[in-house]
Amino acid sequence: MPKDAAALLALLDLERIDDNLFRGAQEPSALPRVFGGQVAAQALVAGTRTVDPAYGVHSLHSYFLQPGDPGAPIVYDVETLRDGRSFATRRVLARQHGRPIFALTANFQVSEEGWEHHDVMPEVTSPEKSLDPRQVLAQMYPDRDTSADSEWDVADLRYVGSSGDGLLAEDPEHPGLQRCWLRVSSRLPDDPFLHVAAFTYLSDMTLMGSALAPHGARPEDGTHMVASLDHAIWFHRPFRADEWWLYDQTSPFAGGGRGLVTAGVFTEGGTLVATVAQEALLRKFDPSRARA
Amino acid sequence: MSDVAELVRLLDLEQIEPDLFRGAQPDSARARVYGGQVAAQALVAGIRTVDPAYAVHSLHSYFLRGGDYSVPIVYDVERIRDGRAFQTRRVVARQHGRPIYYQTLDFQRPEEGYEHQDAMPAVGTPEQGFDLVELMRSGGNTEADALGKEWSALDVRYLGNTRTGLPAHHRYQAQAQMWVRIREELPPDPVVHLAAFTYASDVSLLGASLAAHDASPSHTQMASLDHTIWFHRPFRADEWWLYDQWSPSASGARGLSLGRVFLTDGTLVATLAQEGLIRPRPNAG
Numbered sequence A: 001m002p003k004d005a006a007a008l009l010a011l012l013d014l015e016r017i018d019d020n021l022f023r024g025a026q027e028p029s030a031l032p033r034v035f036g037g038q039v040a041a042q043a044l045v046a047g048t049r050t051v052d053p054a055y056g057v058h059s060l061h062s063y064f065l066q067p068g069d070p071g072a073p074i075v076y077d078v079e080t081l082r083d084g085r086s087f088a089t090r091r092v093l094a095r096q097h098g099r100p101i102f103a104l105t106a107n108f109q110v111s112e113e114g115w116e117h118h119d120v121m122p123e124v125t126s127p128e129k130s131l132d133p134r135q136v137l138a139q140m141y142p143d144r145d146t147s148a149d150s151e152w153d154v155a156d157l158r159y160v161g162s163s164g165d166g167l168l169a170e171d172p173e174h175p176g177l178q179r180c181w182l183r184v185s186s187r188l189p190d191d192p193f194l195h196v197a198a199f200t201y202l203s204d205m206t207l208m209g210s211a212l213a214p215h216g217a218r219p220e221d222g223t224h225m226v227a228s229l230d231h232a233i234w235f236h237r238p239f240r241a242d243e244w245w246l247y248d249q250t251s252p253f254a255g256g257g258r259g260l261v262t263a264g265v266f267t268e269g270g271t272l273v274a275t276v277a278q279e280a281l282l283r284k285f286d287p288s289r290a291r292a
Numbered sequence B: 001m002s003d004v005a006e007l008v009r010l011l012d013l014e015q016i017e018p019d020l021f022r023g024a025q026p027d028s029a030r031a032r033v034y035g036g037q038v039a040a041q042a043l044v045a046g047i048r049t050v051d052p053a054y055a056v057h058s059l060h061s062y063f064l065r066g067g068d069y070s071v072p073i074v075y076d077v078e079r080i081r082d083g084r085a086f087q088t089r090r091v092v093a094r095q096h097g098r099p100i101y102y103q104t105l106d107f108q109r110p111e112e113g114y115e116h117q118d119a120m121p122a123v124g125t126p127e128q129g130f131d132l133v134e135l136m137r138s139g140g141n142t143e144a145d146a147l148g149k150e151w152s153a154l155d156v157r158y159l160g161n162t163r164t165g166l167p168a169h170h171r172y173q174a175q176a177q178m179w180v181r182i183r184e185e186l187p188p189d190p191v192v193h194l195a196a197f198t199y200a201s202d203v204s205l206l207g208a209s210l211a212a213h214d215a216s217p218s219h220t221q222m223a224s225l226d227h228t229i230w231f232h233r234p235f236r237a238d239e240w241w242l243y244d245q246w247s248p249s250a251s252g253a254r255g256l257s258l259g260r261v262f263l264t265d266g267t268l269v270a271t272l273a274q275e276g277l278i279r280p281r282p283n284a285g
Helices: A005-011 A036-049 A133-140 A192-202 A208-215 B003-010 B035-048 B132-138 B144-150 B190-201 B206-210
Strands: A015-018 A021-024 A055-064 A074-083 A087-096 A099-110 A155-162 A176-184 A224-228 A230-235 A245-255 A258-267 A272-284 B014-017 B020-023 B055-063 B073-082 B086-095 B098-108 B154-161 B175-182 B220-224 B226-231 B241-251 B254-263 B268-280
Touching (some): A021 A036, A036 A074, A036 A087, A036 A099, A036 A192, A055 A192, A055 B055, A055 B098, A055 B226, A074 B098, A155 A208, A176 A192, A176 A208, A208 A224, A208 A272, A230 B268, A245 A272, A245 B268, A258 B268, A272 B241, B035 B055, B035 B073, B035 B086, B035 B190, B132 B144, B132 B154, B175 B190, B190 B226, B190 B268, B206 B220, B206 B241
Antiparallel strands (some): A015 A021, A074 A087, A155 A176, A230 A272, B014 B020, B055 B098, B055 B226, B175 B241, B220 B268, B226 B268, B254 B268
16 A cells, blocks of 8 residues: 555556557555455546546445456556546546456536525534544554554544444434545645545545444454445535545445445535545454454 | 336337347337336346346446437347356337447346345325326426327326425435336236336436435436346335435545335335436526
8 A cells, every 4th residue: 555645646547558448547545446446546547547637526326246356457448438628537447356346437518607605514523633543443443453554644634533432423314424634644746636536545444434434344353244335426516635624424324235425525614625525345353253 | 008018018029139139119208218118128138038047136237328219229148157056138219320328137046045134114105195297297208298208108296395295304315215017917927026216216216316305307308327236036016115215425426326116015125326416407597
């Protein structure tokens, strides 16, 4: 995993093989499969490279198909679905070992103006007064294996709380809530797209905590298999990924072995800059039936 | 044929060969094919290529070009994944040799797990709602008659939005709520209910993003850009469901709307998302 912003940028800087065909490198990692945020961000970079820079990305929809192999590069194959006057659309298929592992569609728009509104940010503690997540987990799970924690050093994370740990006020309408502050831990260049790509990388972190919160469980508790099924982002307004943003997560539903999370992304000033949705597989390990 | 029988016919595709289907068109007075029809026909095409032991749990889609009512729509299905627990399909809707719509859908072999859901908001009854097409007509929407004809299988009772009828929310600037059902009983096949619901789900969702603004639909160019559904639990599309919508953001001539679908007993059965173009028309009054 990339240690800092420079390593993250290197990971997101793809090698061009041919028109519409790119290759993404890997960083050494102890994870058994490629982090979903990496595949999503690399695929977004691949798609964006094939679009006239006058068009900015405003949404992406994606499905995770197979676990990615951290030992092999990932090939990104871009298909043009539309090159319109106002909108351009790309589909990116990520492949390894001859098989698709991830499929993303992204939409790009020539900048225009219109009506403006956005949700109000919830009242939360500031990043400075929020909690160090590694300390929180150390208290919850004293025996947890922390050897790979430093792999995530590119992300600066401050934990606000969830509806399952008493740190957030209970909301009878929304049983599954979790909030945290996130930013890239070191400075990024000013190019706005690098912030979009870095945010996409980080956006796959922490989401399923809100889906497990009502069940007294956490993704880190070691008793669950949690795997992202899909991932969607709507980019509303430009923002810096290396300055604090609040990840305000709600899980409207869990059932059938799945959990859905929708999340608002707010700057510290309270502006909603993105909305994220993800469904994931949430399986409790059955000790009597160990499975790969 | 009744309006509902006509809808059921519309959602029953002709198979041309394996993984290739053709969808009929309704008798419509509108210029562009209604997005819910394309989404529902694509869903049916995808379902037809998957072992019925797997149930669809989500679809993500983009609208690429306006559909043409004068010719049928071809649905071309690609098998992206045939896994043990999950199967994935990509459906491209084509007309005149060009893609007009692109949908990816995911299927899962049923399993058990944690269960929770958002609580249903307190709302009025369907009888307290206003007929949506009548509201459009009285609001001066010039498309109301054509939409009323096209959506004649749908019973939509509008409860209100942020500017009319709904109380202010402490976080949401733009909300809308309505009850919806298919007007007459549908056949028992669950696929028909999924498809009919998908058909109906494109009605009004984008409108929630205008609920915070003094923007009449007649003075706004509106077009769905994407459409996403997470199907949580099976349900009947011909019994009342609450379509609870809010728009977290509008910017850049786009509006994003999210929707939650509850049954009368409070069960959450689906969550939706749609982004659309909401472009103020030049010289609008």
